[in-house]
Amino acid sequence: MTGVVLNDVIKKYGETQVIHGVDLQIDEGEFCVFVGPSGCGKSTLLRMIAGLEETTAGRIEIAGREVTHEDPAERGVAMVFQTYALYPHMSVEENMGFGLKMNGHPKAEIKEKVAGASRILKLDEYLKRKPKALSGGQRQRVAIGRAIVRDPHVFLFDEPLSNLDAELRVEMRVEIAHLHKEMGATMIYVTHDQVEAMTLADKIVVLRKGYIEQVGSPLHLYDDPDNKFVAGFIGSPAMNFLDGEVVEGGVRVPALGTLVPVTVANLPAPGTKVTLGVRPQDMETEPQGPLEVDIVEHLGGVSYVYLDAETGERLVVEARELREGAAGKVGVRFDPGRVMLFDAKTEQRIR
Structure with missing residues (x-):
């Protein structure tokens, strides 16, 4: 089954068009990274998939079902934000299970799902702590755990590492790669950092001014770019x-x-x-x-x-x-x- 399909997707704010007829297929289990400079439309496109931004025109499918105009809660996606968005008065365990609790899941099921996510993310010893007692990397793992317990069709990451220092970014990059390998889930990840894109992605989507410039594997884009923009954006130092x-x-x-x-x-x-x-x-x-x-x-x-x-x-x-x-x-x-x-x-x- 296909993970996510975008057909001629357009986004306008009034008369200003920011996403221009995007066509894209992301296969089930694929790690797809949207990359490009600030203002290229990558976060807007991700939020359209999540249902947090209205789609002006076009069609969005998730797991074989059209969701173009469905509410975010009905799309089968879970989003991890740049800002963690943890409740400071709740423990790690409570933060991870809060969404399930609000949706009326039984306590035993919540406990089981939180325990499973905690094992994957190595958070067992932190379950009773409050967010203020955690490092930035640990808080981000809690935010990822909150997404895991929802068992979504698709995980969406919106620049999740941009608030971390350089050393923690490398560490969390490895952890997210291990998470994808262990879970085999469909993941869409937004970053402006082409090193993150190269090291994490199965497929990279290079965006500029709301258009897709090229789609391909990291090595394909590096070795065989279609244009000067892609050639200059992929690779460090730049071409x-x-x-x-x-x-x-x-x-x-x-x-x-x-x-x-x-x-x-x-x-x-x-x-x-x-x-x-x-x-x-x-x-x-x-x-x-x-x-x-x-x-x-x-x-x-x-x-x-x-x-x-x-x-x-x-x-x-x-x-x-x-x-x-x-x-x-x-x-x-x-x-x-x-x-x-x-x-x-x-x-x-x-x-």
Whole structure:
């Protein structure tokens, strides 16, 4: 059975349209991540699935049933918010079981479901504590537990880790991945952090200005982006982009002062303006060249060298064996086969 299907879904606030005819299928048991910059519509789309935002037009199905205009409580979804939304006067146990209690479930059933969720989330020793006695990560686990006890068709996560510090974010990311593996549930997760998207998702949906730019697995989007936006958004550090012009034999790149023999089947006619993209991981520095070393970040096993070109463009090169600080003028080398080419006007990939 399919988890969630969106057919030509539209959202308007008055005359302002923020979601533009989205079509999407999320399979049962899939971990799908909505990712994109602030204001791209990812949280709005999630809230439409939850029923917290009215759908202006289109159709939403959950577990094979249309729910487009149903109340949130009738959709079979459970949502985990950024702000935890725990009742401060209730214990962990009471917070997790409160929704079931309000819906009239028997005490024995509530106790059993809370115990099951507590075991999964390793909250047994905290059940009698109040939220103020918990860390941020523990509070988020309680919020997730409150969703688990409802046994929903779909779990919805709206930037659940954004209030945590860096170390806790990594820890909770691993816990959510384990939770999905253990439960096999359909999960839809919203984040602006592409690292979270890459590490958690079976499927990533990249959104920009209310449109879907591309859908695919993390590695597919990394290796084969459809356009410059996706190429620049997926991957850390971001892909380097350089202006170029098609000439006989390849692409002339002023920032590098050289001709790059790009191996693209459908190379445009000479004179066409293009953008050349190379990931920092695919580049190496060499002793002499036109690029000025600005900053070198040493991060232990890897370093990042920031380079400025006379054209005003900036590059980042990953260096895994750099032990001394680079300085002065350098060049870069890379395999032309790893270069991606984009139309300078449309930003679409040239393949």
